[in-house]
Amino acid sequence: MNSDKVHSWGVKVFTRAGISGVVYDIDIYTRQGTVAVCTMGQGGYVELCLAQNIPKIINYRVFFDNFYTFFEFIENLRDEYEIDSCGVIRSNRLGEAVLSSDSKTKK
Numbered sequence: 001m002n003s004d005k006v007h008s009w010g011v012k013v014f015t016r017a018g019i020s021g022v023v024y025d026i027d028i029y030t031r032q033g034t035v036a037v038c039t040m041g042q043g044g045y046v047e048l049c050l051a052q053n054i055p056k057i058i059n060y061r062v063f064f065d066n067f068y069t070f071f072e073f074i075e076n077l078r079d080e081y082e083i084d085s086c087g088v089i090r091s092n093r094l095g096e097a098v099l100s101s102d103s104k105t106k107k
Contacts, residue, residue, distance in 0.1 A: 016050040044073045056082045
């Protein structure tokens, strides 16, 4: 066994917090569980787990960073959970969406 080889270990803690910073839900990811059965990968799985407890009665909005933003996930939140969402999307997650060029948007 090579003693210089780094062995990664640990847990990732994902939270759902309100605008005040109060944590309402938590999910601890340890590389084991049902992530493999989700077609949206780790990010989509974690966010859907955290979002499923949000009541549908009130018009809630979820904001997240580019790790979690892709069209299938946003559509699922809207269609299945009736939750509006907003996030920055990475260029490699646009799918077949056609956007205006940078030169057009700068005008």
